[in-house]
Amino acid sequence: MADFNVNLRDVGSVSVIDVNGYLDAHTAPELENVFNKLLDQKNFKVVVNFSDLKYISSAGLGVFMAYVETMRENNGDIKFSNLKDNVYNIFDLLGFPILYEFYKDEQEAIQKFNEMSKS
Amino acid sequence: MIYQNKKIEKELTIKSTTDNLALVREFTKKAAEECGFSEETAGKIVLAVDEACTNIIKHAYKYSPDGKIIISVKFDKDKLAISIVDEGLHFNPNNVPEPNIVEYYKQKKIGGLGIFLMKKLMDEVKYSTTSGNKNEVTLVKYLTE
Numbered sequence: 273m274a275d276f277n278v279n280l281r282d283v284g285s286v287s288v289i290d291v292n293g294y295l296d297a298h299t300a301p302e303l304e305n306v307f308n309k310l311l312d313q314k315n316f317k318v319v320v321n322f323s324d325l326k327y328i329s330s331a332g333l334g335v336f337m338a339y340v341e342t343m344r345e346n347n348g349d350i351k352f353s354n355l356k357d358n359v360y361n362i363f364d365l366l367g368f369p370i371l372y373e374f375y376k377d378e379q380e381a382i383q384k385f386n387e388m389s390k391s
Numbered sequence: 392m393i394y395q396n397k398k399i400e401k402e403l404t405i406k407s408t409t410d411n412l413a414l415v416r417e418f419t420k421k422a423a424e425e426c427g428f429s430e431e432t433a434g435k436i437v438l439a440v441d442e443a444c445t446n447i448i449k450h451a452y453k454y455s456p457d458g459k460i461i462i463s464v465k466f467d468k469d470k471l472a473i474s475i476v477d478e479g480l481h482f483n484p485n486n487v488p489e490p491n492i493v494e495y496y497k498q499k500k501i502g503g504l505g506i507f508l509m510k511k512l513m514d515e516v517k518y519s520t521t522s523g524n525k526n527e528v529t530l531v532k533y534l535t536e
Binding site (some may be wrong): 275294296297298321327328329331333358362365366367370371 | 409410412413417431438441442445448449490491493504505507508511512528
């Protein structure tokens with residue numbers, strides 16, 4: 273009954289994951305499926321757009337921790353954008369800003385990838 | 392304070408499946424708001440209770456769907472105590488080290504975050520064994536706003 277949707281779209285060479293609703297232990301496997309699909313397709317540059325995410329628990333945070341290293345080993349990354357304050361606060365409590373890049377806007381995060389590939 | 396002499400008692404029993412977490416959150420949110428907590432603090436309490444139930448489903452019942460979880464809410468004056476009882480495997484939270492995000496990253500380790508969050512979000516987190524050899528975790532939050 274948890275209300276969660278995940279959508280994947282390509283913006284140039286970057287894969288954008290839109291997450292919507294409640295990301296918890298029940299819905300986290302849906303997000304894992306999307307990451308597995310990205311690995312299969314060898315798409316390692318990922319931006320997660322949180323603009324429609326209302327809630328996240330540690331099960332959701334664990335998904336990003338499980339995949340980020342593989343993305344980085346392949347010259348990619350997982351970057352986060354458009355977080356609501358209550359969602360960002362949970363990432364912050366756990367120290368995520370030390371290891372992950374957070375952006376106010378999806379475009380900024382995509383731009384960062386594009387700058388990386390130019391240099 | 393308007394809520395000074397307020398007393399609230401509520402209880403919810405669920406089976407140990409993750410699809411019940413939404414129900415747990417709804418129950419907890421309503422109870423916390425009824426006690427007079429702000430939306431922001433109610434959100435923290437909701438997440439702590441979600442983490443406690445998630446841990447029980449994962450570790451005490453190992454995802455077996457027939458376990459019982461009883462969530463009891465008691466509010467008196469300014470103290471909200473939420474007791475969560477299960478009949479699954481015993482669990483010693485002291486065996487779980489506090490996570491360090493950098494170490495986690497290196498080791499690709501992804502457990503232990505829930506307990507850490509519960510401690511950060513609540514004023515008190517207590518683990519005990521009740522009569523009948525059941526596990527109990529009690530989460531306490533004081534109404535200060």
